[in-house]
Amino acid sequence: MTASTSLTDAATSVGNRIGRYFGVVGMIPALLLVLWGAVLITSDAWRGRPNLLRLGKALSGWTLSNYAGALLWILLASLIVGLVLNPLQFRMTRLLEGYWGSSGAARLALRWRIGHHRRRVDLLRARRETLLQRQNQGLDKLLEELYGENPRNWDPQKLKTRRHAVFISRDGTKFAGLRAAHDELHGILESHPAEARTMPTRLGNVLRAAEDQVGKQYGLDVTVTAQHLSLVAEQRHLEYLRDARQQFDMTVRLCVVFLIATAMTCGCLLTDGWWLLVALVPYAFSWMTYRASVGSAADYMTVVATVVDLNRFKLYESLHVELPRNSVEERWNNGKLMQLLVQDRKVTVHYQHPADTPPPPGTP
Numbered sequence: 001m002t003a004s005t006s007l008t009d010a011a012t013s014v015g016n017r018i019g020r021y022f023g024v025v026g027m028i029p030a031l032l033l034v035l036w037g038a039v040l041i042t043s044d045a046w047r048g049r050p051n052l053l054r055l056g057k058a059l060s061g062w063t064l065s066n067y068a069g070a071l072l073w074i075l076l077a078s079l080i081v082g083l084v085l086n087p088l089q090f091r092m093t094r095l096l097e098g099y100w101g102s103s104g105a106a107r108l109a110l111r112w113r114i115g116h117h118r119r120r121v122d123l124l125r126a127r128r129e130t131l132l133q134r135q136n137q138g139l140d141k142l143l144e145e146l147y148g149e150n151p152r153n154w155d156p157q158k159l160k161t162r163r164h165a166v167f168i169s170r171d172g173t174k175f176a177g178l179r180a181a182h183d184e185l186h187g188i189l190e191s192h193p194a195e196a197r198t199m200p201t202r203l204g205n206v207l208r209a210a211e212d213q214v215g216k217q218y219g220l221d222v223t224v225t226a227q228h229l230s231l232v233a234e235q236r237h238l239e240y241l242r243d244a245r246q247q248f249d250m251t252v253r254l255c256v257v258f259l260i261a262t263a264m265t266c267g268c269l270l271t272d273g274w275w276l277l278v279a280l281v282p283y284a285f286s287w288m289t290y291r292a293s294v295g296s297a298a299d300y301m302t303v304v305a306t307v308v309d310l311n312r313f314k315l316y317e318s319l320h321v322e323l324p325r326n327s328v329e330e331r332w333n334n335g336k337l338m339q340l341l342v343q344d345r346k347v348t349v350h351y352q353h354p355a356d357t358p359p360p361p362g363t364p
Contacts (some may be wrong), residue, residue, distance in 0.1 A: 025089075025249045026082035029257040034077045036261045036282065045268040049275055085256070089249055092256045094291065097204035113200030121192050128185040135178040139163045142171055191298065203294050210301030215308045218327070220335030222308060224341050225315060233311040234317045244296075244303040251293035258286035322352040 040046060044056040085092075098113065100106040143151040143162055151159055166172050167179070192198070193209040214222040230238065261282035262324045316323055321337055324330035339347040 025246055025253055026086050027078055029072070029250070029253040030082035030085060031078040033081055033261055034074055037264060038074060040264060040268050045265075045272075045275075047184075049272045050269070050278075066138075066238070085253065089253065093249075093252050096252060096255065096290070097207060098200035099204075110200050114198050116157060117192070117198050117202075117205060118195060118202065121195070121198075123188065124185050124189055126181055128189065130179050131182040131185070135167075135175050135182065136163065137168050138175050138178075139172065142166050203290070205298055206294055206297045207301065210298070210304070210341045214301060214305040215312075217331075218308075218312060219331035219338070220312065221306065221338050222304060224338055226304075228318070228341075229307060229315055231309055232314045234314075237307050237310060239309055241303050242298040248293065248296040248300045249287050251296045253259055254289040255286050255293055258282045258289060262286060316356075320351045320353050322350050 037056065040050075043050040043052065098110070100109060120154070140151045140163070143166055146166070147162075151162065154162070167175060191206050191209050193205060193212050197212060199208050200206045211223055212306055230241075233241075259282075262279050265279040265282060266276065269278060313323065316333075319337070321333060324333055333349075336347050336349050340349050
C-alpha cells in the first residue's frame with residue numbers, strides 16, 4: 001500500500017465520520033479558501049508581484065495523475081481548515097450579528113453602527129410615508145374626477161374602499177409602482193427590531209426582530225424555549241429546521257472564508273501597486289454571501305416560527321402544564337411559564353399530569 005493510498009483512505013475514513021453537516025458547511029468553504037491560498041502561493045504572490053506565467057504553466061499542465069499528491073494535500077488541508085473553523089461557527093455568527101464585546105473600541109463601533117441603522121430606519125419610514133401620500137393624492141384626484149366631490153369629506157372606511165376600487169381598476173395601474181415600493185419598504189422595516197433593540201449589523205437586526213416576534217402571539221419567548229422545543233418537536237419538523245439552519249450556517253461560513261481570503265490577498269499584495277485590487281474579488285464574494293446570509297437568516301427564523309406553531313402543545317404536555325382552552329388563557333399561562341423557565345422561584349404554575357396507565361389484564 002502506497003503512502004498516497006493510505007492518505008486517501010485516512011481522509012475518506014475521517015470524512016465519513018464527520019457527517020453530512022460538516023461535509024457541506026465545513027469542507028466546501030474550507031476548500032475554496034485552500035484553493036485561493038494555493039493560487040497565491042503558486043503565483044509567488046507572497047514573495048512579490050504575482051507571476052501569471054508561472055501560474056499559467058502550473059494550471060495548463062494540470063492532470064489528475066500528475067498532481068494526485070497535490071490534490072490529496074489540498075483535500076487534507078481543506079479538512080484541517082474545516083475542522084479548525086467548525087467549532088468557531090457560533091462565534092463567527094455572533095460577530096456578523098454585531099456582538100463585538102464591551103471594550104472602548106467596541107463601544108465606539110457599536111454606537112456608530114447602531115446610530116447608522118436607526119437613522120436608516122427613520123429615513124425608510126419617511127420614504128414610505130411619502131410614497132403612501134403620493135399614491136393617495138393620485139387616487140383622490142381620480143375619485144374627485146369620477147364622483148365630482150372632494151373624497152376627503154367621506155368617512156374613512158368609504159374613502160378606503162373607493163381608493164382600493166380605483167387602484168385595482170385600469171386607471172389605477174399608474175400607481176402600481178408606488179404601491180410596490182411602499183410594500184417593499186414595509187417588509188424591510190418589519191425586519192428591524194424596536195429602536196431600543198437595534199443591532200449594529202443588518203444580519204443582527206433580522207435575527208433580533210425575529211427573536212422578538214416568534215411565539216409572542218402565544219406568550220412564548222423563543223430564546224427561552226428553543227432547546228425545549230428541539231427535544232419534543234416531530235422528527236420531520238426538526239429535519240426541516242436543520243436544513244434551514246445548515247443553509248444559514250453555510251452562507252455565514254462562506255462570508256467569513258472570503259473575508260479571510262481578502263485579508264490573505266491584502267497581506268500578499270500590499271506593496272505590489274495595482275495588484276492590490278485583486279483583493280476586491282474575494283471581498284465582492286464576501287459581500288454577496290453576507291447579503292445571502294441575511295436572507296437565509298430570515299428564512300431560518302420563519303421555519304423556527306413554524307416549528308413553534310406546530311409543536312407548542314407538545315411542549316406544554318412534556319412540561320406537564322395545563323393545556324389552555326383558548327388563546328387568551330394560553331398567553332396567561334405562558335407568561336407564568338416563561339418566568340418559571342428563567343428560574344423565577346416566586347411564580348406558581350399548575351401542573352396537569354397524564355392519567356396513570358391501567359394495569360394489564362389479569363394483574364391482581
